[in-house]
Amino acid sequence: MPKSIRDAYGEALRKYGVPTENVIVLDADLSGSTKSVLFAREAPDRFFNVGISENNMVAMAAGMSTCGKNVFVNTFTSFLTTIGACASKALISYGKLNVKLAGAYAGLSGAYDGPSHHSLEDIAIMRAMPNFTVFVASDEIMTDRITKYLAQEHVGPAYFRLSREAFPQIYSESDTFVPGGSKVLCEGKDAVVFSMGFMVSKALEAAKKLKAEGIEVTVVDLYSIKPLDRDTIVKYAKSTGAVVAAEEHNVIGGLTSAVSEVMLTEGAYAPLESVSMPDRHAETGKYSDLTKKFGFTAEAVEAAVKKAISRKGK
Amino acid sequence: MIKYNHEIIFCAAETSYCGAYFKEVKMSLDPKRKAYLESLCRQFRIDVIETLHSIQTGHPGGSLSVCEILTAIFFEKARFDAKNPKWPGRDRIVLSKGHAAPMLYRILAELEFFPKEDLKTLRQAGSHLQGHPSPNHTPGIEIPTGPLGFGYSAALGMALAQRLDYPDAYTYAILGDGETNEGIVWEAAMSASKFKADNFITILDNNHVQLDGPSNVIMPMGDIHAKWSAFGYNVIHCNGHDVEDVCDAIDEAKAKKGMPSIIIAETVKGKGVSFMEGNNKWHGSAIDDESYKKAMAELKGGALDA
Missing domain, CATH: 3.40.50.970 (Thiamin diphosphate (ThDP)-binding fold, Pyr/PP domains)
Structure with missing residues (x-):
């Protein structure tokens, strides 16, 4: 642990x-x-x-x-x-x-x-x-x-x-992190999930499950929200043509906003689905219960990926 | 007998020398020096009103009330070097009531932090003289101030950080009385007391008027001596329009060890211009031509002590 x-x-x-x-x-x-x-x-x-x-x-x-x-x-x-x-x-x-x-x-x-x-x-x-x-x-x-x-x-x-919680280990001792950087954790041609914090591990979990279904997903950890790695966002939005933003944050003003701002201003047009809090407050409870109840889960990411893929070209 | 001299007073590069020098300062000013500082204050008032009239924006009332306080600190008491404003061992001076920036800028120009002709660009696009003080624009400014109360906590932070490296350095924070409505001021006061910040000298520009009206009407602060004392401060009183009295109060504050000091400087908002005195209208109003002429006549006619 x-x-x-x-x-x-x-x-x-x-x-x-x-x-x-x-x-x-x-x-x-x-x-x-x-x-x-x-x-x-x-x-x-x-x-x-x-x-x-x-x-x-x-x-x-x-x-x-x-x-x-x-x-x-x-x-x-x-x-x-x-x-x-x-x-x-x-x-x-x-x-x-x-x-x-x-x-x-x-x-x-x-x-x-x-x-x-x-x-x-x-x-x-x-x-x-x-x-x-x-x-x-x-x-x-x-x-x-x-x-x-x-x-x-x-x-x-x-x-x-930061967080009060423990998150699953993603990185190894040799990994380095810099302002403006990001980490491409796995690559797949069908969709890209841009994520941060707790949702990075959920995105990886989703990618694994989707792979078993034959859907190949790129997962990027945008740990540097500012400065933002615009090039990586543009590159994978264009190459996959289906984008998911996954964040333990309100849908307004966080990662979803940041990613969509880059996509639109750089002309990297693609359907975008958000896994985030839909502009409301949560409630009291155990962390794992709350994340489940409010959809901060691998299942939610999977569904968002499928939806984004289904919107391709529409 | 200590001879007062601009070069000596403002040369702070040789820190040990200046430190020793200031420890020997007398409790009262040489009469010639006092007369000189008073003449400076007279000129500062004239120039600030002239600038504010010409730009038709800015805060005259609080600039006029803080004149002698800033003059005492900058010309007599603080150690710094205008030619090397980032000298790390300098005393820190924070005008927490940042809206009085016009007077601060006038004084910084006199001390040659920047050319006097810059003053006419105050508050204009492209100027390094922002509406409220900004360290990345203007030499001699330590930290942005303007949102009231925040400069006070920041000044305390400077005092505590300086104490780790330069125990002889002082931090001077200038508060407005309206500013003390802000809760953060009292949070800072609790911290200053807890951390026994005796290198932290607060001067309250107690001009009794804030933007909307008399301070005791807008937000009555009650017995401010008792309040500051209860927050763990050594409380000193002085006439904020008597440079010598302000200097003596600062010496008294420095002599007090183990606790922060506050100097409650009694002042008049708009001091020196009869129709601005005590009138909240002149907190931040543009000065019309007629008022400007009257103000100039009074200031140049030597009505300062009236």
């Missing part, structure tokens, strides 16, 4: 952040949940728990970054990208500041806490802010690598979408 994304993140922040002297970590009374506590234990002088004041935390991080610091901000995405949105826009984005927003418990992973604690709009919000790089974690190894990159290389605003 792989580590949960939050554990992988917390461990990576400790491993790469502690020896990187300009890294500062902030949390708003959730360090035990976000796992920033692992950093805090080893570098207490560079850890600031600001209490339950997300607004203040994000703006403080902005100020710290102007003093040569690389500041990691931790709390539930549900609060980080909403309460923290003004400071993210007016200070971090506008000022091009070196702040890393680590969005814990994204998607439905705040499961039992209900829709107020779910986050199905964070990508839409953060994608619209100039200068931000936006990553979405789809497995433990990627979480480790991107956290390392953000702690030791990347300078500038970044948002990293």
Whole structure:
């Protein structure tokens, strides 16, 4: 069983952040949940728990970054990208500041806490802010690598979408991840599934099942939502002629929107089906129950692939 | 006897020297120096009103009230180097009430962060002088401010980060009294107190008027001394239109260890122009020709202390 994304993140922040002297970590009374506590234990002088004041935390991080610091901000995405949105826009984005927003418990992973604690709009919000790089974690190894990159290389605003959950392992130790990159995980001529986060493993599961039925599907992990790998989107939209976008996010403003924007502006016309949340809130429940109930499943991806293929040429 | 001199005061490249210098600053100003700073303030007011009239946009009221506060910080108390604005050991100055940018820009120009002739481009497309302060446009600006309260938390972040590397550096944050309606100000205050940020000096431009009307009507803040004190601050009071008093208050703040200090600077919105004083209409209105003529007559006629 792989580590949960939050554990992988917390461990990576400790491993790469502690020896990187300009890294500062902030949390708003959730360090035990976000796992920033692992950093805090080893570098207490560079850890600031600001209490339950997300607004203040994000703006403080902005100020710290102007003093040569690389500041990691931790709390539930549900609060980080909403309460923290003004400071993210007016200070971090506008000022091009070196702040890393680590969005814990994204998607439905705040499961039992209900829709107020779910986050199905964070990508839409953060994608619209100039200068931000936006990553979405789809497995433990990627979480480790991107956290390392953000702690030791990347300078500038970044948002990293995490999860409370463990996702199936997709990558190997030798895989690398860069802004603007993507991963083509399998290739098939009949359709392409562009996916992110939790839905990458679901897309792979669907591709496997479809292969048994003689349908060959390409699966792409668009882990870098911004900058987006436009060339790969265009290439596979054109070569397969049937596109599915699969995301644990509202249909508005997330991966579906990003992919369709690229397809239309680049003239890569093809039918597009979306596996996403149809502009509504979820409800309280166990994560696996919620993902099933709201259609974040391999079956939903399979159906979407078939539908997209059936629309070819129409 | 310390001789005041522009070159010495603003040369911050030799950090150790400047640090030692400022620790020795007297509690009160040399009378000649004081008269000089007052004459600067008079000129700043004239120039800001002239600029705002010519561009027909911008915020006169809060620019006029913050004049002596900014002058005291920039010309007397803060360590920085206009020729090397990114010098990492500098004091940080954050005008959290970013709408008073016209006065800040006028002062930065006087200090030669950029040429004075740039001032007439304020708020115009293509200008490096944005409507609200922006570090990527204008030298001498630390962080974007304007959405009220956010600059305050950001300034605290600077103070805490600076403390790790440059324990002698101070961060000055200038708040408006209307700005303290924002919840984030009090969140920052709790953090400043928790982290014992004694290198963090807040100056409240307490001009008693906000956009829609008198501050005590729009959002009564009650006993602000008691409030800041209850939030763990060392609270100091001064006349925000007396440069020397502001300087002395800053010295007092620096002397207090183990807790943040706030200087409640009593000011008048629109200070120096009789019909703008205490009148919320002049928070952000364009200055018509007739008002401009009257204002100029008053400012140039030396009515500052009236």
